[in-house]
Amino acid sequence: MTTAVHHPDPAWRARLTWAAVFIALLYPMLAASEFKPWLLFDAQSLRAAGMFLRDFLVPAHSTEFLAMVLRETWQTVAIATAGLTLALLAAIPATFVISERLSISRLGTGRVHPFAAIVRQALRWVLMVLRSVPELVWALLFVRIVGLGPTAGVLAIALSYSGMLAKVYAEILESSDAHATDVLLANGSGRLPALLYGALPDSSAELVSYTVYRWECAIRGSAVMGFVGAGGLGQRLDESTKMMAGGEVATMLIVFVLLVALADLVSRFLRRRLG
Amino acid sequence: MATYRLRGLTVRHLTGTRAPALHALDLTVRTGEQVALIGPSGAGKTTLLATLACAHRPAEGELEIFGQDPWQLGQAERHRLRARLFLAPQAPPLPPRQRVVTAVLAARLPHWSLWRALASLVRPQDPDAAHAALARFSLGDKLYARVDRLSGGERQRCGLARLLLSDAKALLVDEPISALDPALARHTLATLRQEATERNATLVCSLHQVDLAREQFARLIGLRDGRIVFDAPREQVSDAMIAELYANEQVESRPAAVHDTPDQIAVGACF
Numbered sequence: 183m184t185t186a187v188h189h190p191d192p193a194w195r196a197r198l199t200w201a202a203v204f205i206a207l208l209y210p211m212l213a214a215s216e217f218k219p220w221l222l223f224d225a226q227s228l229r230a231a232g233m234f235l236r237d238f239l240v241p242a243h244s245t246e247f248l249a250m251v252l253r254e255t256w257q258t259v260a261i262a263t264a265g266l267t268l269a270l271l272a273a274i275p276a277t278f279v280i281s282e283r284l285s286i287s288r289l290g291t292g293r294v295h296p297f298a299a300i301v302r303q304a305l306r307w308v309l310m311v312l313r314s315v316p317e318l319v320w321a322l323l324f325v326r327i328v329g330l331g332p333t334a335g336v337l338a339i340a341l342s343y344s345g346m347l348a349k350v351y352a353e354i355l356e357s358s359d360a361h362a363t364d365v366l367l368a369n370g371s372g373r374l375p376a377l378l379y380g381a382l383p384d385s386s387a388e389l390v391s392y393t394v395y396r397w398e399c400a401i402r403g404s405a406v407m408g409f410v411g412a413g414g415l416g417q418r419l420d421e422s423t424k425m426m427a428g429g430e431v432a433t434m435l436i437v438f439v440l441l442v443a444l445a446d447l448v449s450r451f452l453r454r455r456l457g
Numbered sequence: 458m459a460t461y462r463l464r465g466l467t468v469r470h471l472t473g474t475r476a477p478a479l480h481a482l483d484l485t486v487r488t489g490e491q492v493a494l495i496g497p498s499g500a501g502k503t504t505l506l507a508t509l510a511c512a513h514r515p516a517e518g519e520l521e522i523f524g525q526d527p528w529q530l531g532q533a534e535r536h537r538l539r540a541r542l543f544l545a546p547q548a549p550p551l552p553p554r555q556r557v558v559t560a561v562l563a564a565r566l567p568h569w570s571l572w573r574a575l576a577s578l579v580r581p582q583d584p585d586a587a588h589a590a591l592a593r594f595s596l597g598d599k600l601y602a603r604v605d606r607l608s609g610g611e612r613q614r615c616g617l618a619r620l621l622l623s624d625a626k627a628l629l630v631d632e633p634i635s636a637l638d639p640a641l642a643r644h645t646l647a648t649l650r651q652e653a654t655e656r657n658a659t660l661v662c663s664l665h666q667v668d669l670a671r672e673q674f675a676r677l678i679g680l681r682d683g684r685i686v687f688d689a690p691r692e693q694v695s696d697a698m699i700a701e702l703y704a705n706e707q708v709e710s711r712p713a714a715v716h717d718t719p720d721q722i723a724v725g726a727c728f
Contacts, residue, residue, distance in 0.1 A: 362552045370536060376566070
């Protein structure tokens, strides 16, 4: 009689343990965030919400108001685009530095040169600080320095988004197949050409879609920053909310939906072109 | 002058147990020589080629490439040396979404400025050279096709077309014909050898097709378990030596090894 030989997956125990740890961590988080969804269905809350929503039913649509919304929308798009472009100028070089994939000292030894590792880690910390300060706080800071207006919004987006973009770009590049880049490096090509010719072709669609998504976030972000006086549609939204003009708020929210839909369209088009 | 001189060269795996992959190899390859590397799977052929390409640092022993020990050089100088060696790995290193012309022209990257490399992404520099290289592997019509539209065999030859565009003086080719039919395989090997002869470059080629290796290469190196079993001109390599090289002692399974935990895990797996 033969004894049965089993081949259990060596990973399954760890997998189960981590799942249990995550679930155990989730409960204290729900408690700490005072998550009480049943408050939503309280009679008093429902009445207040109903009053507010009734005003929304007829969006403001006077020509004068629409012209103003259009002007402010243009400014919002401009803030988001300028902020994102500035962020890209900082994020793209930072990506090249922090991406371990492009280490030449790692080639053949499997170990990165200590100095290179320190530079990489230092830049990672800088990026972490840039993105861990919320853009709203950056905006408040810049409103103090450069005064009310769009400049504060542009700078706030540029700073916090450069941190996010560089981190995610580096991660997208590192999660693509390393073979092509490694072979180019092994055959003597430079870091940047190896990235451009080895990793970019297969990551470009993902990089573009993340960038367009961030542009969308920047539009939303500029709305929030408008509340602290950083210009654009957000500032008008703040004024209309304070005047309890539900119709005007509704119009501006529709504009936001349209902008997000536009970003979606652009992203889909670009992905199809690059796919 | 010798392209390669190895004395007691031991090479360890870079990850995991760091077990030796090659044990105390002694080997000299003269300039312009054409050598076939044969041996069973896992013998260390790929590791040897990577070591010869400066893509794998040896643990002990002496390694000289063009008369220099690459690991004594500074990093920048060693990287310049890598441009004089060309490693063509078994799996063609071509990004699926890249166009063939770009993938082939990537051979020129070590000699291009960054601006030239960027410009070539927009408008390929020297597409005629790429076409000529592809045409030698009868792939001329695929110049502007995307890599993922090519068949496995076409991809493999596309990777070799890149070799033709490099100006390396040592060509290290890992199983260049594993995805090709016999007729194409013979033609491909002949093209590689012709190219090496024309530029007086050293050619080291690992092969699983022993018959072709004996037919095409004057010198054969048999590698097994990280050791050189024989290193002789083809006239001195007998069928018995080949049979012994590939003799399979592993019919009964090895003692059950504890499953290794991989260093890198596929997306979706969690540890």
